[in-house]
Amino acid sequence: xxxxxxxxxxxxxxxxxxxxxxxxxxxxxxxxxxxxxxxxxxxxxxxxxxxxxxxxxxxxxxxxxxxxxxxxxxxxxxxxxxxxxxxxxxxxxxxxxxxxxxxxxxxxxxxxxxxxxxxxxxxxxxxxxxxxxxxxxxxxxxxxxxxxxxxxxxxxxxxxxxxxxxxxxxxxxxxxxxxxxxxxxxxxxxxxxxxxxxxxxxxxxxxxxxxxxxxxxxxxxxxxxxxxxxxxxxxxxxxxxxxxxxxxxxxxxxxxxxxxxxxxxxxxxxxxxxxxxxxxxxxxxxxxxxxxxxxxxxxxxxxxxxxxxxxxxxxxxxxxxxxxxxxxxxxxxxxxxxxxxxxxxxxxxxxxxxxxxxxxxxxxxxxxxxxxxxxxxx
Amino acid sequence: xxxxxxxxxxxxxxxxxxxxxxxxxxxxxxxxxxxxxxxxxxxxxxxxxxxxxxxxxxxxxxxxxxxxxxxxxxxxxxxxxxxxxxxxxxxxxxxxxxxxxxxxxxxxxxxxxxxxxxxxxxxxxxxxxxxxxxxxxxxxxxxxxxxxxxxxxxxxxxxxxxxxxxxxxxxxxxxxxxxxxxxxxxxxxxxxxxxxxxxxxxxxxxxxxxxxxxxxxxxxxxxxxxxxxxxxxxxxxxxxxxxxxxxxxxxxxxxxxxxxxxxxxxxxxxxxxxxxxxxxxxxxxxxxxxxxx
Numbered sequence: 326x327x328x329x330x331x332x333x334x335x336x337x338x339x340x341x342x343x344x345x346x347x348x349x350x351x352x353x354x355x356x357x358x359x360x361x362x363x364x365x366x367x368x369x370x371x372x373x374x375x376x377x378x379x380x381x382x383x384x385x386x387x388x389x390x391x392x393x394x395x396x397x398x399x400x401x402x403x404x405x406x407x408x409x410x411x412x413x414x415x416x417x418x419x420x421x422x423x424x425x426x427x428x429x430x431x432x433x434x435x436x437x438x439x440x441x442x443x444x445x446x447x448x449x450x451x452x453x454x455x456x457x458x459x460x461x462x463x464x465x466x467x468x469x470x471x472x473x474x475x476x477x478x479x480x481x482x483x484x485x486x487x488x489x490x491x492x493x494x495x496x497x498x499x500x501x502x503x504x505x506x507x508x509x510x511x512x513x514x515x516x517x518x519x520x521x522x523x524x525x526x527x528x529x530x531x532x533x534x535x536x537x538x539x540x541x542x543x544x545x546x547x548x549x550x551x552x553x554x555x556x557x558x559x560x561x562x563x564x565x566x567x568x569x570x571x572x573x574x575x576x577x578x579x580x581x582x583x584x585x586x587x588x589x590x591x592x593x594x595x596x597x598x599x600x601x602x603x604x605x606x607x608x609x610x611x612x613x614x615x616x617x618x619x620x621x622x623x624x625x626x627x628x629x630x631x632x633x634x635x636x637x638x639x640x641x642x643x644x645x646x647x648x649x650x651x652x653x654x655x656x657x658x659x660x661x662x663x664x665x666x667x668x669x670x671x672x673x674x675x676x677x678x679x680x681x682x683x684x685x686x687x688x689x690x691x692x693x694x695x696x697x698x699x700x701x702x703x
Numbered sequence: 704x705x706x707x708x709x710x711x712x713x714x715x716x717x718x719x720x721x722x723x724x725x726x727x728x729x730x731x732x733x734x735x736x737x738x739x740x741x742x743x744x745x746x747x748x749x750x751x752x753x754x755x756x757x758x759x760x761x762x763x764x765x766x767x768x769x770x771x772x773x774x775x776x777x778x779x780x781x782x783x784x785x786x787x788x789x790x791x792x793x794x795x796x797x798x799x800x801x802x803x804x805x806x807x808x809x810x811x812x813x814x815x816x817x818x819x820x821x822x823x824x825x826x827x828x829x830x831x832x833x834x835x836x837x838x839x840x841x842x843x844x845x846x847x848x849x850x851x852x853x854x855x856x857x858x859x860x861x862x863x864x865x866x867x868x869x870x871x872x873x874x875x876x877x878x879x880x881x882x883x884x885x886x887x888x889x890x891x892x893x894x895x896x897x898x899x900x901x902x903x904x905x906x907x908x909x910x911x912x913x914x915x916x917x918x919x920x921x922x923x924x925x926x927x928x929x930x931x932x933x934x935x936x937x938x939x940x941x942x943x944x945x946x947x948x949x950x951x952x953x954x955x956x957x958x959x960x961x962x963x964x965x966x967x968x969x970x971x972x973x974x975x976x977x978x979x980x981x982x983x984x985x986x987x988x989x990x991x992x993x994x995x996x
Contacts, residue, residue, distance in 0.1 A: 354890045364740045364893075368716070378716075378736040383744075385894035388751070388880070478781025491793035498800065499810065601935075607881040631978070635937070 336362055342401050346384065349397065357384055373402060419559040420598055421582065459536075461543040464682040468547035473613060473641065473689040474515040487512035518641055520544060520551040520685075521608050523599070525618030526583055527557040527590035533648050534586075536678050537617050542567045542575050544685070552608045556595040557585035562605070592618060593628025600635050613688050614640040617675055619647050626661035637668040642688060645695075646675030657699050669695040709873070712769055713742040719768070728757070728764035729900075729908050737895035738765055747853050747874040749889060752897035755941015758877040759836060761897070765875060766832040775834045776820035778841035784848060788858050789822045791815055811862040821852055828856075828872035838888075839878040846885050853891055900942070902929045908942055909949045916949045924949040927966070927994035928973070936979045948973040966991045 332340070343358040364379035377398060386394035399405040482490065487510030494509045522544060524537045541553045545567040555561045561583045569575040580586075600606045614636055622629045637643040645665070649655050651674040657666050666672065672695040674680045692698075713719055719742075720735035730738070738761075741748035748765075750758045766773035776787055796810045818826065824833040835849065852858070856868040876892065878884060900908065906925035909916060916924075928945045940948075951969035956962060967987060974980050983990075 352886055352890075357890055360740075360744055360746065360893070363744055367740065367743050368736065374732070375736070378733055379740065381733065382737045382740050382893045382895060385749075385889045385892070387883075388896055391896075478779075479783060491797075492791065495791075495793050495796055495810075498797065603879070603881045604883055 338402070339365060342380070342398070343384070345397060345401055346386075346394070349393070351384070351386060351390070351394070353384055376402065419584075420602060421559065421561040421584070459539065459678050460682060461539060461678065464540075464686065465543040465547035467686055468520075468544060469517065469549060471686040471689060472517040472520055472548055474517050475611065475641075477514045477516045479514050480511040481514045483510050483512045485510070517549050519608060519612035520548045521612045521614045521640075522551070522553045523596070523614065523616045523618070524553065524555045525557065525590065525592065525616075526555045526586055526588075527592075528587045529590065529619055529621055530617075530648070531587050533617075533675070537681075538567075538576055538579060539572065540678055540681055542572050542579075546570065552612075554599060554605070555583050555585075556592065556599070557583075557588045558591050558595070559585045560595045560598050561585075590618075590621065590623060592620065592622045593626065593630075593632050596632035596636065597628055600632060606639065609636055609639040611639075611641050613642045613644075615644045615646060615685065617646050617681075619649050620645060620662055620665065621659070622661045626664055629661055630664045633665040634668050637670070642670045643668065644671035644673060644684070644688075645669050646673050646681055646684065648674075648676040650674045651676030651680065656702070666696050666699065671695050672699060709742055709769055713739050715739065722768040723764050726764045726767040727911055728760060729904060729911065730761065730764075731900070731904065734761065734895055734897065737893055741875075741893040742769075742873060744893065745871045747876055747892045749876045749878065749884075749892035749894050750897055751878045751880050751894070753899070753939065753941070754879055755943050756897045756899060757942050758897055759834070762832070762834040762836075762875040762877065765873070766834075769832060769873065771830055771832045771873070773834055774820045774823050774831050775836055777836045778838050778845065780840060780842060782841050782845050786819060787821050787845070787848070788819050788852075789860060790817045790819065791862075792817050816860075816863075822858055822866065824872045824874075825856065825858060825866055825868045828868045828870050831872065833872055833874045835874065835876045837879060838876050839881045839884065843885070846888060850885070850888055850891070853888075899929075899932060899939075902926050905929070905942065905945060909946050912946045913950045913953075916953050920949055920953060923966075923991075923994040924952070927990050930990045930994065931974070931983060934983065936974070936976070936982070938974070938976045938979060940973045944973050944975075962995060963988065963991050966995075 339362050340358060343353050343361065347353050360383040361379060364383050365376055368375040368379055370376050370379070380398060381394075384394075396405075480487075480490075482493075490509045490511040494505075497506055497509065498504070522537075522541050524534065524541060526534050530537075541551075541563070544551045545553060545564060551564070552562070553564050553567055555563055563579040563582050566578040566582055567575050569578065600609075616636075620629070633643070647655075650672060657663060657672060662672075671684070671692060673684050712722065716732065716735040716739040719739050720730050720732070723730045723735065723738075737748060740746075750761060752758050762775075763773055791811075792815045796815050799808055799810060799815070820833060824831045838846065838849070841849075853874060856871055857865050859865045876888075899905075902922075902925040905928065906918075906921045909921040909924055910918060913921070924945055928940055928948070932939045948966075948969055951972045952962075952965045955965040955969055960968060970980070970983075970987065974983060
């Protein structure tokens with residue numbers, strides 16, 4: 326095979342483009358750069374369009390960054406003005422996924438001297454390390470077995486209650502020279518369902534959000550598959566921030582990710598935004614969904630109702646934990662609550678960590694629908 | 704030999720597009736380029752797009768244009784090696800052991816091997832195209848297995864040794880993007896995002912795919928469907944639904960309904976979600992009127 330010592334000068338722009346993309350946090354592997362150049366050669370290239378198509382096909386920018394990719398392409402190959410990349414300032418709910426944002430996060434954490442942000446962080450972590458007073462350690466240990474389970478398609482070996490495992494039995498038969506020893510069995514595995522926590526971080530929930538985040542951290546650490554989102558005026562996924570074992574660090578990182586602390590609530594639109602991202606709404610399918618919110622939706626609750634109905638159609642169990650429900654005089658009588666009550670499986674007290682952990686640990690046992698319970702009370 | 708054929712077929716993106724059109728699939732330049740690159744660079748082709756934009760149809764058309772058989776592996780949660788690679792036919796093996804009595808038999812013979820899609824393709828890479836459909840539904844473990852297969856094109860069967868493909872087979876993967884695929888998988892493939900076609904192309908597709916829909920009807924349907932897709936629906940209608948709608952409306956019209964009425968009555972084949980239906984109902988009349996104008 327011919328191995329040129331150095332690339333032809335004509336190849337340099339393509340290498341440079343790959344490098345430029347990498348500088349802007351596009352994940353481009355060397356083999357992709359190679360295929361890019363091969364593709365350009367294969368196509369001719371007869372026009373700039375060919376180069377663009379080749380870049381799209383081989384460098385595979387993810388769909389949400391397609392516009393940014395095109396802007397870089399134009400500025401690099403056509404010499405257009407530097408792309409100004411900014412989020413669209415429309416009234417759509419902003420969605421923030423913590424994947425790929427890690428580099429920036431690290432920096433924000435490093436510079437957390439003074440300022441609002443760090444005071445918020447201290448608030449979050451000030452009560453840490455006082456032994457297991459809040460019972461979260463125990464919660465974490467119990468959670469893995471307490472989450473409801475479902476039967477998977479995969480099978481596992483078992484000694485009793487199963488169907489014949491022909492593959493292993495046959496090898497036994499062969500090694501026993503045709504005799505059939507006791508048959509070996511297999512049965513379908515059970516795997517625990519996903520746990521999805523949607524945490525309201527708006528102003529009205531201010532005094533509870535710190536506790537909720539600790540709970541969320543314990544849930545991510547304890548459960549096999551947990552996903553955590555916060556919502557206020559925006560939607561933020563904080564699961565991978567909370568995967569860090571150390572609670573203080575995890576909460577600090579999560580706190581830095583969320584931009585809409587203690588602001589207003591747009592519960593309906595943010596939940597709809599959650600459902601409109603296929604990857605996110607797939608988290609809700611067959612999962613135990615717990616919404617931690619007071620469900621005080623300002624204005625029209627139509628969106629909230631639609632969102633909750635869609636969520637409940639996907640979820641295995643949809644629960645709303647409201648801090649207001651801790652009060653014995655509480656009745657679900659606001660228009661929004663009345664509208665969503667029929668689709669809720671549970672409406673429970675979310676005013677303290679203790680009651681919440683008890684509730685989450687009891688998710689696997691059945692309970693009457695929220696509507697029946699609250700009808701009885703009122 | 705057969706690979707030379709593939710190269711001859713894939714002489715240029717235009718050639719591909721023309722041949723796809725001959726097998727009744729209208730591809731835009733971008734898709735034709737991606738298919739061309741996948742065949743010539745010998746990489747798997749990863750097609751992503753919303754449900755109903757014709758990803759699977761594209762794979763079928765590619766198989767047809769290469770004159771090869773399409774082997775389809777439908778993914779689902781919990782799919783494992785036994786469904787994708789191979790399995791032994793244990794019942795037959797047991798019977799054979801019984802039957803053989805004192806004689807020696809090879810129970811790991813070809814007769815007892817059930818080839819699943821990946822093995823089928825390995826055995827005849829020049830005659831088959833592999834379609835791994837809806838890979839986003841499978842779980843991460845399966846993705847890793849597939850990744851290994853796609854890089855080496857070989858399968859190890861402990862009882863038989865390693866089976867290698869003589870030449871690199873053509874593989875097409877599709878994903879609805881309900882979850883993000885592993886970066887490693889995207890990296891290894893030629894990638895193409897299939898979007899919804901514009902009104903004109905959609906009208907052409909409707910003409911090509913449906914039985915006897917008039918050109919004016921096809922155009923009206925394409926315009927109306929574009930308009931409907933622009934709304935925030937839970938299940939935006941795909942191309943297949945648009946074709947069905949054109950067909951259904953044509954049948955109703957032949958049965959005596961007037962045009963706008965025929966479209967309205969056939970809406971059930973286009974929108975299959977009760978909430979979406981009630982959301983679109985008040986505006987439907989206006990949309991249809993405008994599309995017909």
